[in-house]
Amino acid sequence: MTRTSRCTILSPTAILGYGFPEESFLRGIAAGPDVIAVDAGSTDPGPYYLGSGKPFTNREGVKRDLTYMISSALELKIPVIVGTAGGSGSKDHVEWTLEIVREILGEQGLHAKVGVIYADIETELILRRLQECRVSPLTGVAPLTEESVLRSERIVAQMGYEPMIEALDAGCDIVLAGRAYDPACFAAYPIRMGFDPGLALHAGKILECAAIAATPGSGSDCVLGIIEEDSFLLQTLSDERRFTTESTCAHTLYEKSDPYHLPGPGGSLDLEKSVFEETEDGVRVSGTVFVPTEKYMIKLEAAMEVGFRTISIAGTRDPIMISQLDEIIETVKEKVSRLVPDIYSRSRLMVHQYGKDGVMGPLEPESNRTGHEIALLIDALSDTQEHADTICSLMRSSLLHYGYPGRVSTAGNLAFPFSPSDIPAGRVYEFSMYHLMETEAEDGLFRVKELQI
Amino acid sequence: MRRRLIDLARVIRSKNAGPFELTLDIICKDQRQYDMLKGLNIFTEEMVSGLYGIPIEDVLAIIYFEPAKAIKITLKRRIASGAFGETDIYGAQQHAPLMNMEFDDHA
Numbered sequence: 001m002t003r004t005s006r007c008t009i010l011s012p013t014a015i016l017g018y019g020f021p022e023e024s025f026l027r028g029i030a031a032g033p034d035v036i037a038v039d040a041g042s043t044d045p046g047p048y049y050l051g052s053g054k055p056f057t058n059r060e061g062v063k064r065d066l067t068y069m070i071s072s073a074l075e076l077k078i079p080v081i082v083g084t085a086g087g088s089g090s091k092d093h094v095e096w097t098l099e100i101v102r103e104i105l106g107e108q109g110l111h112a113k114v115g116v117i118y119a120d121i122e123t124e125l126i127l128r129r130l131q132e133c134r135v136s137p138l139t140g141v142a143p144l145t146e147e148s149v150l151r152s153e154r155i156v157a158q159m160g161y162e163p164m165i166e167a168l169d170a171g172c173d174i175v176l177a178g179r180a181y182d183p184a185c186f187a188a189y190p191i192r193m194g195f196d197p198g199l200a201l202h203a204g205k206i207l208e209c210a211a212i213a214a215t216p217g218s219g220s221d222c223v224l225g226i227i228e229e230d231s232f233l234l235q236t237l238s239d240e241r242r243f244t245t246e247s248t249c250a251h252t253l254y255e256k257s258d259p260y261h262l263p264g265p266g267g268s269l270d271l272e273k274s275v276f277e278e279t280e281d282g283v284r285v286s287g288t289v290f291v292p293t294e295k296y297m298i299k300l301e302a303a304m305e306v307g308f309r310t311i312s313i314a315g316t317r318d319p320i321m322i323s324q325l326d327e328i329i330e331t332v333k334e335k336v337s338r339l340v341p342d343i344y345s346r347s348r349l350m351v352h353q354y355g356k357d358g359v360m361g362p363l364e365p366e367s368n369r370t371g372h373e374i375a376l377l378i379d380a381l382s383d384t385q386e387h388a389d390t391i392c393s394l395m396r397s398s399l400l401h402y403g404y405p406g407r408v409s410t411a412g413n414l415a416f417p418f419s420p421s422d423i424p425a426g427r428v429y430e431f432s433m434y435h436l437m438e439t440e441a442e443d444g445l446f447r448v449k450e451l452q453i
Numbered sequence: 454m455r456r457r458l459i460d461l462a463r464v465i466r467s468k469n470a471g472p473f474e475l476t477l478d479i480i481c482k483d484q485r486q487y488d489m490l491k492g493l494n495i496f497t498e499e500m501v502s503g504l505y506g507i508p509i510e511d512v513l514a515i516i517y518f519e520p521a522k523a524i525k526i527t528l529k530r531r532i533a534s535g536a537f538g539e540t541d542i543y544g545a546q547q548h549a550p551l552m553n554m555e556f557d558d559h560a
Contacts, residue, residue, distance in 0.1 A: 043471065043472055043534075044469060044534075044542075044543055045542065045543075046472075046534055046535030046539075046542045047472070047533075047534070047535040047536075048535065138471065138473065139473065139474060139513060139529070140473035140474050140513070140529040140530060141473050141533075245520075246521070249518075249520040249521035249522075249523075250464065250478075250480055250521050250523065252518070252520070252521060253476075253478050253480075253518060253521055253523055253525055254468065254478075255468050255469065255470050255471075255476070256470055256476065256525075257470040257471075257474050257476055257513065257514060257525075257527040258514060258516055258525075258527075259516065259518045259521070259523075259525060260516070260518070271520075274520065276520055306537070348537050350537075350538060352540065357540075358540060359540055359541060359546050359547075360540060360541070360546070360547060360549070361531070361538070361540040362506070362531060363505050363506060363507065363531065363547060363550075365504065365505070365506060365550050379537075381537050428537070429535070430533060430535060430536045430537070431472045431473075431533045431534065431535065431536070434471065434472060434473055434533075
Protein backbone atom coordinates (compact mmCIF):
# COMPACT_ATOMS: atom_id res chain seq x y z
CA MET A 1 0.00 0.00 0.00
CA THR A 2 1.51 3.35 -0.97
CA ARG A 3 1.27 6.00 1.64
CA THR A 4 -0.29 9.33 0.74
CA SER A 5 0.34 12.32 2.96
CA ARG A 6 -3.01 12.42 4.75
CA CYS A 7 -6.23 10.50 5.32
CA THR A 8 -9.45 12.42 5.96
CA ILE A 9 -12.22 10.75 7.93
CA LEU A 10 -15.75 12.15 8.09
CA SER A 11 -17.60 11.29 11.31
CA PRO A 12 -21.17 12.48 10.78
CA THR A 13 -22.70 11.91 14.23
CA ALA A 14 -22.04 10.51 17.70
CA ILE A 15 -24.31 7.50 17.19
CA LEU A 16 -25.86 6.44 13.89
CA GLY A 17 -29.45 7.66 14.05
CA TYR A 18 -28.82 10.70 16.27
CA GLY A 19 -28.85 12.95 13.17
CA PHE A 20 -26.70 15.85 11.90
CA PRO A 21 -27.31 19.19 10.15
CA GLU A 22 -27.26 18.87 6.35
CA GLU A 23 -24.94 21.91 6.05
CA SER A 24 -22.28 20.31 8.29
CA PHE A 25 -22.44 17.06 6.35
CA LEU A 26 -22.11 18.83 2.97
CA ARG A 27 -19.13 20.82 4.30
CA GLY A 28 -17.58 17.51 5.30
CA ILE A 29 -18.18 16.06 1.84
CA ALA A 30 -16.70 19.21 0.23
CA ALA A 31 -13.51 18.59 2.25
CA GLY A 32 -12.97 15.45 0.14
CA PRO A 33 -12.99 12.67 2.77
CA ASP A 34 -11.34 9.32 2.11
CA VAL A 35 -13.92 7.45 4.20
CA ILE A 36 -17.19 8.07 6.08
CA ALA A 37 -17.29 6.15 9.36
CA VAL A 38 -19.81 6.03 12.16
CA ASP A 39 -20.16 4.27 15.47
CA ALA A 40 -23.67 2.91 15.93
CA GLY A 41 -23.48 1.41 19.38
CA SER A 42 -22.87 1.52 23.10
CA THR A 43 -23.46 -0.54 26.24
CA ASP A 44 -24.55 2.64 28.00
CA PRO A 45 -28.32 2.21 27.57
CA GLY A 46 -28.06 -0.94 29.67
CA PRO A 47 -28.44 -4.70 29.17
CA TYR A 48 -31.92 -4.79 27.56
CA TYR A 49 -30.84 -4.03 24.00
CA LEU A 50 -28.12 -6.65 23.73
CA GLY A 51 -30.26 -9.18 25.59
CA SER A 52 -33.38 -8.67 23.50
CA GLY A 53 -31.67 -8.08 20.15
CA LYS A 54 -33.49 -4.78 19.74
CA PRO A 55 -31.95 -1.45 18.67
CA PHE A 56 -31.94 1.58 20.98
CA THR A 57 -31.97 4.00 18.08
CA ASN A 58 -34.96 4.90 15.95
CA ARG A 59 -35.33 3.24 12.54
CA GLU A 60 -36.28 6.46 10.73
CA GLY A 61 -33.33 8.27 12.32
CA VAL A 62 -30.89 5.57 11.23
CA LYS A 63 -32.33 5.49 7.72
CA ARG A 64 -32.12 9.26 7.39
CA ASP A 65 -28.43 9.34 8.45
CA LEU A 66 -27.46 6.35 6.31
CA THR A 67 -29.22 7.77 3.24
CA TYR A 68 -26.96 10.84 3.30
CA MET A 69 -23.86 8.77 3.98
CA ILE A 70 -24.47 6.07 1.39
CA SER A 71 -25.54 8.32 -1.51
CA SER A 72 -22.59 10.69 -1.02
CA ALA A 73 -20.07 7.90 -0.51
CA LEU A 74 -21.12 5.94 -3.59
CA GLU A 75 -20.97 9.12 -5.67
CA LEU A 76 -17.47 9.95 -4.38
CA LYS A 77 -16.46 6.26 -4.60
CA ILE A 78 -15.34 6.19 -0.98
CA PRO A 79 -16.33 3.55 1.58
CA VAL A 80 -18.86 3.80 4.42
CA ILE A 81 -17.96 1.87 7.59
CA VAL A 82 -20.48 1.29 10.38
CA GLY A 83 -19.23 -0.07 13.73
CA THR A 84 -21.50 -1.91 16.21
CA ALA A 85 -24.45 -1.87 13.82
CA GLY A 86 -27.89 -1.72 15.40
CA GLY A 87 -26.67 -0.52 18.81
CA SER A 88 -25.38 -3.72 20.40
CA GLY A 89 -23.87 -5.40 17.33
CA SER A 90 -25.37 -8.91 17.55
CA LYS A 91 -26.49 -10.72 14.39
CA ASP A 92 -30.06 -9.45 14.87
CA HIS A 93 -28.78 -5.88 15.18
CA VAL A 94 -26.63 -6.22 12.04
CA GLU A 95 -29.55 -7.73 10.07
CA TRP A 96 -31.78 -4.84 11.17
CA THR A 97 -29.24 -2.36 9.78
CA LEU A 98 -28.69 -4.41 6.61
CA GLU A 99 -32.44 -4.31 5.94
CA ILE A 100 -32.33 -0.49 6.14
CA VAL A 101 -29.32 -0.42 3.77
CA ARG A 102 -31.20 -2.61 1.25
CA GLU A 103 -34.18 -0.29 1.45
CA ILE A 104 -32.03 2.81 0.84
CA LEU A 105 -30.18 1.27 -2.12
CA GLY A 106 -33.50 0.14 -3.62
CA GLU A 107 -35.16 3.52 -3.19
CA GLN A 108 -32.18 5.43 -4.58
CA GLY A 109 -31.66 2.98 -7.45
CA LEU A 110 -28.09 2.34 -6.30
CA HIS A 111 -25.94 -0.79 -6.21
CA ALA A 112 -23.17 -1.57 -3.78
CA LYS A 113 -20.96 -4.34 -2.51
CA VAL A 114 -21.76 -4.71 1.18
CA GLY A 115 -19.41 -6.42 3.63
CA VAL A 116 -21.19 -7.81 6.66
CA ILE A 117 -19.12 -8.85 9.69
CA TYR A 118 -20.88 -10.67 12.51
CA ALA A 119 -19.47 -10.41 16.02
CA ASP A 120 -21.47 -13.25 17.62
CA ILE A 121 -19.31 -15.81 19.39
CA GLU A 122 -20.19 -19.49 19.59
CA THR A 123 -20.99 -20.84 23.05
CA GLU A 124 -18.76 -23.89 22.45
CA LEU A 125 -15.67 -21.76 21.85
CA ILE A 126 -16.21 -19.80 25.05
CA LEU A 127 -16.79 -22.95 27.10
CA ARG A 128 -13.59 -24.44 25.69
CA ARG A 129 -11.57 -21.30 26.50
CA LEU A 130 -13.15 -21.23 29.94
CA GLN A 131 -11.91 -24.76 30.59
CA GLU A 132 -8.44 -23.76 29.34
CA CYS A 133 -8.51 -20.86 31.85
CA ARG A 134 -8.14 -18.36 29.04
CA VAL A 135 -11.10 -16.16 29.99
CA SER A 136 -10.68 -13.49 32.66
CA PRO A 137 -13.14 -11.01 34.17
CA LEU A 138 -12.69 -7.26 33.79
CA THR A 139 -12.46 -5.06 36.90
CA GLY A 140 -15.52 -5.32 39.12
CA VAL A 141 -16.84 -8.42 37.33
CA ALA A 142 -17.19 -11.91 38.80
CA PRO A 143 -15.31 -14.79 37.13
CA LEU A 144 -17.25 -16.37 34.26
CA THR A 145 -19.23 -19.53 34.96
CA GLU A 146 -20.50 -22.18 32.58
CA GLU A 147 -24.04 -21.39 33.72
CA SER A 148 -23.87 -17.74 32.70
CA VAL A 149 -22.42 -18.71 29.30
CA LEU A 150 -25.33 -21.10 28.75
CA ARG A 151 -27.96 -18.67 30.02
CA SER A 152 -26.75 -15.71 27.92
CA GLU A 153 -29.00 -14.86 24.99
CA ARG A 154 -26.55 -13.24 22.60
CA ILE A 155 -22.82 -13.29 23.12
CA VAL A 156 -20.79 -10.80 21.13
CA ALA A 157 -17.17 -9.70 21.21
CA GLN A 158 -15.61 -6.41 20.24
CA MET A 159 -13.72 -6.81 16.97
CA GLY A 160 -10.68 -4.71 16.13
CA TYR A 161 -10.01 -2.90 12.85
CA GLU A 162 -8.54 -6.00 11.14
CA PRO A 163 -11.80 -7.57 9.80
CA MET A 164 -12.86 -4.15 8.48
CA ILE A 165 -9.60 -3.88 6.53
CA GLU A 166 -10.33 -7.33 5.12
CA ALA A 167 -13.73 -6.10 3.91
CA LEU A 168 -12.09 -3.02 2.34
CA ASP A 169 -9.49 -5.25 0.65
CA ALA A 170 -12.37 -7.27 -0.82
CA GLY A 171 -13.63 -4.07 -2.41
CA CYS A 172 -16.69 -3.51 -0.22
CA ASP A 173 -18.34 -0.11 -0.64
CA ILE A 174 -20.27 -0.42 2.61
CA VAL A 175 -19.00 -2.28 5.68
CA LEU A 176 -21.56 -3.22 8.34
CA ALA A 177 -19.72 -4.50 11.37
CA GLY A 178 -21.32 -6.12 14.40
CA ARG A 179 -19.97 -5.34 17.87
CA ALA A 180 -16.70 -3.48 17.39
CA TYR A 181 -14.19 -1.56 19.48
CA ASP A 182 -15.56 1.98 19.08
CA PRO A 183 -12.46 3.50 17.37
CA ALA A 184 -12.04 0.56 14.94
CA CYS A 185 -14.37 1.78 12.16
CA PHE A 186 -12.49 5.11 12.03
CA ALA A 187 -9.01 3.59 12.28
CA ALA A 188 -9.42 0.80 9.70
CA TYR A 189 -9.05 2.95 6.58
CA PRO A 190 -6.03 5.03 7.66
CA ILE A 191 -4.24 1.95 9.04
CA ARG A 192 -4.84 0.19 5.71
CA MET A 193 -3.24 3.22 4.01
CA GLY A 194 -0.16 2.74 6.18
CA PHE A 195 -0.72 5.34 8.90
CA ASP A 196 0.33 4.75 12.49
CA PRO A 197 -2.20 2.61 14.42
CA GLY A 198 -1.65 4.62 17.63
CA LEU A 199 -2.61 7.87 15.95
CA ALA A 200 -5.44 6.32 13.93
CA LEU A 201 -6.97 4.63 16.98
CA HIS A 202 -6.60 7.70 19.17
CA ALA A 203 -8.29 9.78 16.46
CA GLY A 204 -11.01 7.11 16.36
CA LYS A 205 -11.47 7.39 20.13
CA ILE A 206 -12.41 11.02 19.68
CA LEU A 207 -14.24 10.74 16.34
CA GLU A 208 -16.55 8.01 17.66
CA CYS A 209 -18.32 10.69 19.70
CA ALA A 210 -18.14 13.22 16.83
CA ALA A 211 -18.97 16.73 18.03
CA ILE A 212 -19.45 15.68 21.69
CA ALA A 213 -15.69 16.28 22.02
CA ALA A 214 -15.99 19.86 20.64
CA THR A 215 -17.24 22.93 22.46
CA PRO A 216 -20.14 23.56 22.81
CA GLY A 217 -20.63 19.80 22.60
CA SER A 218 -23.32 18.16 20.48
CA GLY A 219 -24.31 14.55 19.94
CA SER A 220 -25.70 15.35 16.51
CA ASP A 221 -23.14 17.21 14.42
CA CYS A 222 -20.35 16.21 12.02
CA VAL A 223 -16.58 16.49 12.49
CA LEU A 224 -13.45 15.63 10.51
CA GLY A 225 -10.33 13.79 11.55
CA ILE A 226 -7.26 14.21 9.38
CA ILE A 227 -4.51 11.67 9.98
CA GLU A 228 -1.01 12.63 8.92
CA GLU A 229 2.42 11.05 9.30
CA ASP A 230 3.18 12.17 12.89
CA SER A 231 -0.07 13.64 14.17
CA PHE A 232 -3.78 14.03 13.54
CA LEU A 233 -5.98 17.08 13.29
CA LEU A 234 -9.56 17.42 14.51
CA GLN A 235 -11.90 19.90 12.85
CA THR A 236 -15.52 20.83 13.38
CA LEU A 237 -17.83 21.34 10.41
CA SER A 238 -20.13 23.94 11.90
CA ASP A 239 -19.22 27.50 12.88
CA GLU A 240 -21.24 27.05 16.05
CA ARG A 241 -18.53 24.94 17.70
CA ARG A 242 -14.81 24.22 17.63
CA PHE A 243 -12.31 21.79 19.07
CA THR A 244 -10.14 23.23 21.84
CA THR A 245 -7.34 21.48 23.71
CA GLU A 246 -9.60 21.69 26.73
CA SER A 247 -12.61 20.06 25.05
CA THR A 248 -10.43 17.35 23.46
CA CYS A 249 -8.53 16.54 26.67
CA ALA A 250 -11.72 16.53 28.73
CA HIS A 251 -13.22 14.08 26.27
CA THR A 252 -10.22 11.78 26.71
CA LEU A 253 -11.41 11.31 30.30
CA TYR A 254 -14.99 10.58 29.35
CA GLU A 255 -16.27 7.09 30.25
CA LYS A 256 -12.73 5.81 30.88
CA SER A 257 -11.28 4.55 34.12
CA ASP A 258 -7.66 5.45 33.25
CA PRO A 259 -7.15 8.19 30.62
CA TYR A 260 -3.45 7.38 30.07
CA HIS A 261 -3.98 3.73 29.10
CA LEU A 262 -6.89 2.73 26.91
CA PRO A 263 -7.11 -1.01 26.30
CA GLY A 264 -8.69 -2.50 23.17
CA PRO A 265 -8.53 -5.62 21.01
CA GLY A 266 -4.92 -6.76 20.58
CA GLY A 267 -3.31 -4.00 22.60
CA SER A 268 -3.68 -0.70 24.31
CA LEU A 269 -3.26 2.99 23.54
CA ASP A 270 -0.63 4.78 25.60
CA LEU A 271 -1.32 8.51 26.07
CA GLU A 272 1.54 9.21 28.51
CA LYS A 273 3.42 11.19 25.84
CA SER A 274 0.43 12.59 23.94
CA VAL A 275 0.54 16.28 23.09
CA PHE A 276 -2.61 18.28 22.39
CA GLU A 277 -2.11 21.59 20.56
CA GLU A 278 -4.69 24.16 19.57
CA THR A 279 -4.06 25.61 16.10
CA GLU A 280 -6.01 27.98 13.90
CA ASP A 281 -7.77 25.14 12.11
CA GLY A 282 -8.48 22.81 15.02
CA VAL A 283 -6.70 20.66 17.55
CA ARG A 284 -3.59 18.67 16.65
CA VAL A 285 -2.69 15.55 18.62
CA SER A 286 0.61 13.68 18.51
CA GLY A 287 2.67 11.28 20.55
CA THR A 288 0.09 8.55 21.17
CA VAL A 289 1.46 5.03 20.84
CA PHE A 290 -0.28 1.68 20.30
CA VAL A 291 1.29 -1.05 22.39
CA PRO A 292 0.31 -4.56 21.24
CA THR A 293 -0.26 -7.24 23.86
CA GLU A 294 1.48 -10.59 23.68
CA LYS A 295 -1.81 -12.46 23.36
CA TYR A 296 -4.70 -11.14 21.29
CA MET A 297 -7.58 -10.60 23.72
CA ILE A 298 -11.15 -9.71 22.83
CA LYS A 299 -13.86 -8.43 25.14
CA LEU A 300 -16.96 -10.61 25.43
CA GLU A 301 -20.31 -8.99 26.16
CA ALA A 302 -23.63 -10.66 26.86
CA ALA A 303 -26.86 -10.23 28.74
CA MET A 304 -29.31 -12.80 30.09
CA GLU A 305 -32.99 -12.71 30.83
CA VAL A 306 -33.79 -12.53 34.54
CA GLY A 307 -37.59 -12.25 34.39
CA PHE A 308 -40.40 -9.80 33.78
CA ARG A 309 -41.09 -6.38 35.31
CA THR A 310 -44.21 -4.49 36.36
CA ILE A 311 -44.03 -0.97 37.80
CA SER A 312 -46.39 1.48 39.44
CA ILE A 313 -45.81 5.18 40.14
CA ALA A 314 -47.47 7.08 43.00
CA GLY A 315 -46.75 10.00 45.30
CA THR A 316 -47.24 10.79 48.97
CA ARG A 317 -47.70 14.26 50.48
CA ASP A 318 -48.42 13.15 54.04
CA PRO A 319 -45.72 14.26 56.54
CA ILE A 320 -46.60 11.52 59.04
CA MET A 321 -46.27 8.84 56.36
CA ILE A 322 -43.05 10.39 54.97
CA SER A 323 -41.46 10.42 58.46
CA GLN A 324 -41.73 6.61 58.65
CA LEU A 325 -41.66 5.63 54.98
CA ASP A 326 -38.82 3.06 55.20
CA GLU A 327 -40.59 1.12 57.98
CA ILE A 328 -43.97 1.32 56.18
CA ILE A 329 -42.50 -0.06 52.95
CA GLU A 330 -40.75 -2.91 54.78
CA THR A 331 -43.93 -3.84 56.68
CA VAL A 332 -46.08 -3.80 53.54
CA LYS A 333 -43.53 -5.91 51.62
CA GLU A 334 -43.73 -8.43 54.47
CA LYS A 335 -47.54 -8.46 54.17
CA VAL A 336 -47.33 -9.10 50.41
CA SER A 337 -44.88 -11.96 50.99
CA ARG A 338 -47.42 -13.60 53.33
CA LEU A 339 -50.31 -13.12 50.87
CA VAL A 340 -48.61 -14.99 48.00
CA PRO A 341 -45.57 -16.78 49.46
CA ASP A 342 -45.01 -19.01 46.45
CA ILE A 343 -44.98 -16.21 43.86
CA TYR A 344 -43.09 -13.90 46.22
CA SER A 345 -40.28 -16.43 46.59
CA ARG A 346 -39.73 -16.24 42.83
CA SER A 347 -39.85 -12.45 42.77
CA ARG A 348 -37.88 -9.38 43.70
CA LEU A 349 -39.63 -6.27 44.97
CA MET A 350 -38.40 -2.80 45.78
CA VAL A 351 -39.76 0.71 46.08
CA HIS A 352 -37.69 3.61 44.79
CA GLN A 353 -38.25 6.78 46.84
CA TYR A 354 -37.73 9.89 44.71
CA GLY A 355 -37.25 12.91 46.95
CA LYS A 356 -35.20 10.82 49.36
CA ASP A 357 -32.65 8.55 47.68
CA GLY A 358 -34.25 7.65 44.35
CA VAL A 359 -31.22 8.75 42.31
CA MET A 360 -28.30 7.47 44.39
CA GLY A 361 -29.87 4.64 46.41
CA PRO A 362 -27.45 3.32 49.06
CA LEU A 363 -24.75 5.81 47.90
CA GLU A 364 -26.91 8.80 48.95
CA PRO A 365 -25.22 10.62 51.86
CA GLU A 366 -28.27 12.84 52.54
CA SER A 367 -31.06 10.25 52.61
CA ASN A 368 -32.22 11.63 55.99
CA ARG A 369 -33.28 14.83 54.21
CA THR A 370 -36.59 14.47 52.41
CA GLY A 371 -38.87 16.74 50.46
CA HIS A 372 -42.40 17.67 51.47
CA GLU A 373 -43.58 15.09 48.95
CA ILE A 374 -42.02 11.84 47.75
CA ALA A 375 -42.58 9.88 44.55
CA LEU A 376 -42.70 6.12 44.98
CA LEU A 377 -41.87 3.76 42.17
CA ILE A 378 -42.86 0.16 42.84
CA ASP A 379 -40.57 -2.21 40.93
CA ALA A 380 -41.64 -5.86 40.82
CA LEU A 381 -39.61 -8.50 39.00
CA SER A 382 -40.82 -12.09 38.69
CA ASP A 383 -40.49 -15.22 36.59
CA THR A 384 -43.56 -14.44 34.45
CA GLN A 385 -45.35 -11.23 33.50
CA GLU A 386 -48.48 -12.39 35.36
CA HIS A 387 -46.51 -12.97 38.55
CA ALA A 388 -44.80 -9.57 38.26
CA ASP A 389 -48.27 -8.02 37.78
CA THR A 390 -49.51 -9.82 40.90
CA ILE A 391 -46.65 -8.67 43.12
CA CYS A 392 -46.84 -5.08 41.87
CA SER A 393 -50.63 -4.98 42.24
CA LEU A 394 -50.62 -6.35 45.79
CA MET A 395 -47.82 -4.02 46.84
CA ARG A 396 -49.71 -1.05 45.38
CA SER A 397 -53.08 -1.91 46.95
CA SER A 398 -51.59 -2.84 50.34
CA LEU A 399 -49.51 0.33 50.48
CA LEU A 400 -52.55 2.43 49.50
CA HIS A 401 -54.65 1.22 52.44
CA TYR A 402 -52.06 0.34 55.09
CA GLY A 403 -52.97 1.74 58.53
CA TYR A 404 -49.51 2.80 59.71
CA PRO A 405 -48.96 4.02 63.29
CA GLY A 406 -50.23 7.59 63.90
CA ARG A 407 -52.17 7.71 60.61
CA VAL A 408 -54.50 10.73 60.33
CA SER A 409 -55.33 10.56 56.62
CA THR A 410 -57.46 7.41 56.50
CA ALA A 411 -58.86 7.52 52.94
CA GLY A 412 -55.73 6.40 51.08
CA ASN A 413 -51.95 6.76 51.32
CA LEU A 414 -51.00 7.26 47.68
CA ALA A 415 -51.67 9.75 44.86
CA PHE A 416 -51.69 8.02 41.45
CA PRO A 417 -51.13 10.04 38.29
CA PHE A 418 -52.44 7.34 35.93
CA SER A 419 -55.23 4.85 35.42
CA PRO A 420 -54.30 2.05 35.01
CA SER A 421 -51.81 2.55 37.78
CA ASP A 422 -49.68 -0.50 36.99
CA ILE A 423 -47.50 -0.79 33.91
CA PRO A 424 -46.22 -4.19 32.69
CA ALA A 425 -42.70 -3.45 31.42
CA GLY A 426 -41.86 -6.79 29.81
CA ARG A 427 -38.68 -8.82 29.81
CA VAL A 428 -35.76 -7.78 31.98
CA TYR A 429 -32.09 -8.52 31.28
CA GLU A 430 -28.86 -8.23 33.21
CA PHE A 431 -25.29 -8.09 31.93
CA SER A 432 -23.90 -11.59 32.26
CA MET A 433 -20.56 -11.26 30.51
CA TYR A 434 -17.89 -8.60 30.41
CA HIS A 435 -14.76 -10.70 30.15
CA LEU A 436 -11.57 -10.90 28.16
CA MET A 437 -10.95 -14.01 26.09
CA GLU A 438 -7.76 -15.05 24.32
CA THR A 439 -8.19 -15.68 20.61
CA GLU A 440 -6.26 -17.52 17.94
CA ALA A 441 -6.31 -16.95 14.19
CA GLU A 442 -7.84 -20.40 13.68
CA ASP A 443 -10.90 -19.42 15.75
CA GLY A 444 -12.08 -17.83 12.51
CA LEU A 445 -13.96 -15.04 14.26
CA PHE A 446 -15.35 -11.95 12.55
CA ARG A 447 -15.54 -13.43 9.03
CA VAL A 448 -16.51 -11.04 6.25
CA LYS A 449 -19.62 -11.95 4.23
CA GLU A 450 -19.80 -10.16 0.89
CA LEU A 451 -23.16 -9.24 -0.60
CA GLN A 452 -23.84 -7.63 -3.96
CA ILE A 453 -26.94 -5.50 -3.57
CA MET B 454 -8.82 28.98 54.29
CA ARG B 455 -11.95 26.87 53.88
CA ARG B 456 -12.75 26.17 50.24
CA ARG B 457 -15.49 24.44 48.31
CA LEU B 458 -14.58 22.09 45.45
CA ILE B 459 -17.33 23.55 43.29
CA ASP B 460 -15.57 26.96 43.34
CA LEU B 461 -12.38 25.45 41.87
CA ALA B 462 -13.90 23.10 39.34
CA ARG B 463 -15.36 23.86 35.95
CA VAL B 464 -16.75 20.35 35.59
CA ILE B 465 -17.82 17.81 38.21
CA ARG B 466 -19.44 14.78 36.62
CA SER B 467 -20.04 11.05 36.92
CA LYS B 468 -20.53 8.40 34.25
CA ASN B 469 -20.27 4.67 33.70
CA ALA B 470 -16.89 3.44 32.49
CA GLY B 471 -18.42 0.26 31.11
CA PRO B 472 -21.33 -1.45 32.92
CA PHE B 473 -19.30 -2.38 36.02
CA GLU B 474 -17.43 0.82 36.89
CA LEU B 475 -18.44 4.36 37.74
CA THR B 476 -16.01 7.17 37.06
CA LEU B 477 -16.00 10.68 38.55
CA ASP B 478 -14.25 13.59 36.80
CA ILE B 479 -13.25 16.86 38.40
CA ILE B 480 -11.92 19.28 35.79
CA CYS B 481 -10.28 22.36 37.31
CA LYS B 482 -10.86 25.92 36.17
CA ASP B 483 -7.15 26.52 35.55
CA GLN B 484 -3.66 25.17 36.14
CA ARG B 485 -3.34 26.99 39.51
CA GLN B 486 -6.41 25.26 40.94
CA TYR B 487 -5.24 21.90 39.56
CA ASP B 488 -1.77 22.29 41.07
CA MET B 489 -3.29 23.27 44.41
CA LEU B 490 -5.65 20.27 44.53
CA LYS B 491 -2.88 17.92 43.47
CA GLY B 492 -0.50 19.43 46.05
CA LEU B 493 -3.01 19.16 48.90
CA ASN B 494 -3.63 15.50 48.04
CA ILE B 495 -7.17 15.62 49.45
CA PHE B 496 -8.46 12.87 47.19
CA THR B 497 -7.52 9.69 48.97
CA GLU B 498 -9.18 6.29 48.94
CA GLU B 499 -10.29 6.89 52.55
CA MET B 500 -11.87 10.25 51.68
CA VAL B 501 -13.79 8.87 48.68
CA SER B 502 -14.89 5.79 50.59
CA GLY B 503 -16.27 8.06 53.35
CA LEU B 504 -17.95 10.45 50.92
CA TYR B 505 -19.87 7.68 49.16
CA GLY B 506 -20.21 5.28 52.08
CA ILE B 507 -18.54 2.43 50.21
CA PRO B 508 -15.80 -0.06 51.16
CA ILE B 509 -12.29 1.26 50.58
CA GLU B 510 -11.50 -1.57 48.13
CA ASP B 511 -14.31 -0.34 45.88
CA VAL B 512 -12.34 2.84 45.20
CA LEU B 513 -10.47 1.45 42.21
CA ALA B 514 -8.31 4.38 41.11
CA ILE B 515 -7.54 8.04 41.70
CA ILE B 516 -5.67 9.48 38.74
CA TYR B 517 -4.40 13.02 38.02
CA PHE B 518 -4.67 13.74 34.28
CA GLU B 519 -2.48 16.75 33.58
CA PRO B 520 -3.54 17.44 29.94
CA ALA B 521 -7.14 18.07 31.06
CA LYS B 522 -6.23 19.56 34.49
CA ALA B 523 -8.43 16.85 35.87
CA ILE B 524 -8.74 14.40 38.71
CA LYS B 525 -10.41 11.10 37.92
CA ILE B 526 -11.82 8.78 40.55
CA THR B 527 -13.09 5.36 39.52
CA LEU B 528 -15.38 3.29 41.74
CA LYS B 529 -16.61 -0.26 41.47
CA ARG B 530 -20.30 -0.09 40.65
CA ARG B 531 -22.57 -1.25 43.49
CA ILE B 532 -24.34 -3.47 40.94
CA ALA B 533 -23.86 -3.88 37.19
CA SER B 534 -25.65 -1.24 35.14
CA GLY B 535 -29.32 -2.15 34.78
CA ALA B 536 -29.33 -4.98 37.34
CA PHE B 537 -32.33 -5.17 39.69
CA GLY B 538 -32.08 -2.29 42.17
CA GLU B 539 -30.49 0.08 39.66
CA THR B 540 -31.14 3.79 40.14
CA ASP B 541 -28.96 5.30 37.40
CA ILE B 542 -28.29 3.18 34.28
CA TYR B 543 -25.83 5.69 32.73
CA GLY B 544 -24.31 6.62 36.10
CA ALA B 545 -24.63 10.27 35.12
CA GLN B 546 -26.12 11.60 38.39
CA GLN B 547 -23.76 10.27 41.06
CA HIS B 548 -21.59 13.38 41.29
CA ALA B 549 -23.49 15.50 43.85
CA PRO B 550 -21.51 14.50 47.00
CA LEU B 551 -18.41 15.99 45.35
CA MET B 552 -20.18 19.32 44.73
CA ASN B 553 -20.71 19.82 48.47
CA MET B 554 -17.14 18.87 49.31
CA GLU B 555 -15.16 21.36 51.41
CA PHE B 556 -11.49 21.33 52.33
CA ASP B 557 -8.81 23.44 53.97
CA ASP B 558 -6.11 24.93 51.72
CA HIS B 559 -3.75 25.60 54.69
CA ALA B 560 -3.25 29.20 53.54
